Amino acid sequence: MKLVLAEPKYFKESIGIISDLVNEAKFKATPQGLELAAMDQANVAMVVFKLLSSCFTEYKVDSAEEVAINLQNLKQILRRAKSDDILTLETEENKLKIVMRSNTTRSFSIATLELEEKDQRVPELNFPLTVEMDSSLLSESIEDVSVVAESVTFLGEKNLLLIKAEGDLSKALIEIKSDDHTQIKATSADKHKAKFSLEYLKKMANGGKLADRVTVHFSNDYPLKLEYKVVDKLLMSFILAPRVDND
DSSP, X not given: OEEEESOTHHHHHXXXXXXXXXXXXXEEEETTEEEEEEEOTTSSEEEEEEEEGGGOSEEEOSSOEEEEEEHHHHHHHHTTOOTTOEEEEEEETTEEEEEEESSSEEEEEEEOOOOOSOOOOOOOOOOSEEEEEEHHHHHHHHHHHHTXXXXXXXXXXXXXXXXXXXXXXXXXXXXXXXXXXXXXEESSSXXXXXXXXXXXXXXXXXXXXXXXXXXXXXXXXXXXXXXXXXXXXXXXXXXXXXXXXXX
């Protein structure tokens, strides 16, 4: 395969975000684009990533090809990519070759891995509550509540989303209502509540570096799903298992 990107930031930023959750992962290059679905080591979070073929200036994949990579190593190399670089990815003999061209040509290669694990199956989830909002609003809310606790509770109903956290001595509550920037859609009048790890959410909210908008899906004690999209370029979504109180 040979893939050429004129805007390396989409691949560079995406790998930076994914590598915070997953150490090693398998990319699949198909005629539609470059795909990845992986779980973190604790099996708490899943990331699903697609960089569409339309994002590339050259996209040559003769047949579906899989490439397993250590994402930390890939991230270190991609840190050297500048915004005006033309980034080329090629596979050759158990290696992924990465070339960055601007006023200089810099070449790197990284050994591919043999991963035993089966392909990750993305679960089919149904959500009665969906919130579409600015990515910055979600990021700021998560940062706000992380000041007081290690977990956060999402409470949602028609036209209202509450994000709250409670520590031993402190509390934080963010109230978000439907308006021109935030659309809250509920399929029923029921109230929905679920608790999640802030450690994971802070990493996932970095998807805001890629897309200005995020779609948040959740339900009662049910996984959370965050979706970031850039039209004709990429899709990054995260699924996070809920935290269940023992008391």
